[in-house]
Amino acid sequence: MxxxxxxxxxxxxxxxxxxxxxxxxxxxxxxxxxxxxxxxxxxxxxxxxxxxxxxxxxxxxxxxxxxxxxxxxxxxxxxxxxxxxxxxxxxxxxxxxxxxxxxxxxxxxxxxxxxxxxxxxxxxxxxxxxxxTQTSNNNCEEQLEHLKKEFELFSYSMSHDLSAPLRAIEGYVKLLEDDFSEQPNPEVTESITHIQYNVKKMAALISNLLTLSRIATRELKMSEINMQELVREVVEELSKQYECKPNITINDLHPATADYSLMNLVFFNLASNAIKFSSRQTPPIIEIYSEKTEQNIVYVVKDNGIGLDMEKADKLFITFQRLHNIELEGTGMGLMIVKRIIDKHKGNVGVKSEPGKGAEFHFSLPV
Incomplete structure (x- = not known):
């Protein structure tokens, strides 16, 4: 290193x-x-x-x-x-x-x-x-709030301490890049690109670690959500980030009562995964739909990508786990973030897939 x-x-x-x-x-x-x-x-x-x-x-x-x-x-x-x-x-x-x-x-x-x-x-x-044992419920809540703030301070401190050397590395790499701009050296250029890639990846890891910690302490801000509109905004944002242009179908989605910003994060991670792992298909096809039962609303993000072996599916929702050796952007934390958010909403998350036959990621929210 x-x-x-x-x-x-x-x-x-x-x-x-x-x-x-x-x-x-x-x-x-x-x-x-x-x-x-x-x-x-x-x-x-x-x-x-x-x-x-x-x-x-x-x-x-x-x-x-x-x-x-x-x-x-x-x-x-x-x-x-x-x-x-x-x-x-x-x-x-x-x-x-x-x-x-x-x-x-x-x-x-x-x-x-x-x-x-x-x-x-x-x-x-x-x-x-x-x-x-000594105070009223109000005082207990105050103590819980105090602990939450301490945990948030720790998360910020961790992010702060880890981000500092990255910013320094980024600065020195920019100086190197400027020094070699007039007389390019292929070997140096390749090394600089590799460093920049890893700095970007580490920064994303730190950001996701901070996101995970905030999910744990955050109070849910529940409201009635137009999922159709939310998913449309997520897909529009993702279309700006990926070169491949998949065929994305958003079927009629049931509205739900949930935390808007966290649901945005859930669909962003699931749709982003679907785009990445179907990007080599011609054409990439993604379908997003929902089903409603008496107890739950189930949302599904389906793709025609490379799929996965269901024997390894239990590792998908563990931090830093990636089941494919192909070279794709990402930190391996997206699905863990999805699981934490859905757990907080007292729902469930899962996947159905076969190698080479795409994947269906689904999550449920209580009615």
Whole structure:
């Protein structure tokens, strides 16, 4: 990966401005530390030279570390309770999550490691439980709102810390591009293009991670939605983003009571997937329709794309999972976002497909 630097806060921000107990590391596929954020340096007490290129086991004291990495390699995500080793040999109880990072060929090139200090989590939870037994329902709601805001602050902090080095990389790449503009070097141009592609992909990953966290804490803003109009707007927006022009049929769609902006996101991800995976067909055909029962309204996005093996379908809605090795844009998080949103609406999401025969993604909303 070759980042080999600390993930600094940009501008005049000091390390203490972000949550000091949220540690972020990036490790390569050899499991060596490539970069970290300010909070990691503050809490663990190591200097950059003492950490960079060290194996992750240098700071994570966990016998199950190999299993954790193995699980993240297979499913894209893994989490476990661990002990962190500080520079003074003291141990900190913490929980760590590993997210695998894929290259353009869908191969693992490293892991994003997020660490949360468990002691503070326990203190916060303990405080909330105590208040639940001592206060009225109004005070309980205040505490819940407080926890939500803390979680949102953590999500913002994480996004902020990860976005800063990307902006720096983007800036340096632009300088390189300008330097070689008068005397183009094919090798350098190819490398610059590859860097720009990965910066764009990482930025999309950060954005989607932030979206996932916001879905978890967001209160639903329910209203009666004209799904026909919503889907038409989504398709119009997508038509500007893709070179291929699929034949998209929007049948009469039943209206529903749901969160408008989240439903927009659901159809955007499902329709975007359908376009991507049918883009090599002549012509690409997509159909969007709905059916109503006594309990639910079911919405379907059907395509004539490459399809998938239903034996692997359970992995579709897991973060960072991609079941095809073909080179297509995307982060592997779209369907996970769809599932989180539909779960929040107390609905269900699923797929019907066969390899080479397209796919039908469907979700239901209660009547």
């Amino acid at each position: 070759g980042i080999s630097q600390k993930i600094d806060n940009p501008g005049n921000s000091s390390p203490t401005n972000s949550q000091p107990d949220h540690l972020i590391f990036i490790i390569n596929k050899q499991e060596n530390i490539e970069s970290w954020n300010d909070s990691a340096e503050i809490i663990l007490g190591y200097h950059q030279g003492e950490i960079i290129r060290k194996h992750i086991s240098f700071i994570i004291n966990n016998g199950d570390l190999k299993e954790l990495i193995h699980q993240s390699s297979n499913s894209g995500y893994a989490s476990a309770n661990v002990q962190l080793k500080k520079c003074n040999d003291k141990l900190i109880n913490a929980t760590v999550s590993l997210n695998s990072m894929l290259d353009k060929q869908n191969q693992i090139m490293g892991f994003l490691v997020l660490v949360k200090n468990i002691n503070e989590v326990k203190t916060t939870v303990g405080y909330t439980e105590e208040k639940l």
